[in-house]
Amino acid sequence: MHVVVMGCGRVGSSLARNLSARGHSTAVIDSNPEAFRRLGPDFGGLTVAGMGFDREVLRRAGTDRADAFAAVSSGDNSNIISARVAREQFAVRNVVARIYDAGRAEVYERLGIPTVATVPWAADQVLRRLLPAGSEPAWRDPSGQLRLDAVYAPVSWIGRTVSALEAAAGVRVAFVTRHGAGVLARGDLVVQEGDHLSLFLREDDAEAVHRVLQHGGEAV
Template sequence: MGCGRVGSTLAHILEDKGHSVAIIDQNSEAFRRLRGGFKGRRVIGMGFDRDVLVEAQIEKASAFVAVSSGDNSNIISARVARETFGVENVVARIYDSRRAEVYQRLGIPTVATVRWTAEQMLRRLLPDGALPLWRDPTGDVKLAEVQTDVAWIGARVADMERAAPGCRVAFLNRMGEAVVPTGDTVVQDGDVVHVMARAADMDQITEALAKRVREED
């Protein structure tokens, strides 16, 4: 639902991957964003209207995404798709991050675009410390990219985890490729470290990894 820039881009990507797509928008002019060769269904109407969803063949859908410009419309549509039509894979875009957290707890996956965009900007403006890439609906557990002391180069992942209790190195970004490490994986120059930990421990972990204190020190 929603044939804006995000909706039309998703529709094209999904179609290119071999999926059949139906896209709903209350404004017929919005469909001009679709390329000429788009083969999917174009349905005019509100995405939370049951008749409109049936016209879009929601009963055959394996997934539903709500990316209109309105938070309320997105959430209502997502709930109708899941609760009325039984679509299991449902995602809604939300601008208000406080609402996003509430709906996450209700089991509706959301993407809070303002927060996500701000965090991506901060990662480039303020590279120090840890910035979350993901967190669970309760906010208790986070996946974050952390800045590490160059002294960790040549050390094992197990050494990092031992120096930062509660930390689990989830993966390393190595030359643009994701590496899932074992305890014996050696940190190389240029590796970007991503850790999973309790939010309450993240500051302590960040501090421990930002400056390596060797045992002999």
């Protein structure tokens, strides 16, 4: 898979290093050649100095054969123009643009360019860490009926199985993060202290689910 990353700031350099470490062919574009220092000496991908919406620069980065394109510079206009050129002139199917202005992000989403609205995303991440578990889900499906909640294993469920938790709470445990690694949530998996549970549940059941999680399935 060949991925072009436009912008070599903190986000772009981190993204490029991660892609390269996973074995993907990666090219990074930035108008400032000094920015490529952020990639470190072990980066094995291509670096191209120039404007990310210049077609010749994009060709040198291999955009004409790219499987994906990420526009993550610090400028909304540059990101959107680059994303549109990649999508419309180079026919890259998987294009993502980083946008600070949430209103503009919605407009470009409707034009078919997936966006990450930085400020609302960051605010949402902080909000979900400030509020009690279950107040804000990690994800909702477009219909608003299903949600994904991420919670630390309640004390009352430590030492009990995933299948028992699912049966009592009426949820599906998608996976468990244990010691920083993802673990598939088989029914016989025993919940341990420090586990981070990712749960699918119905929106209408959220209050009851979190009550069961808190009290271990006992009547309250």
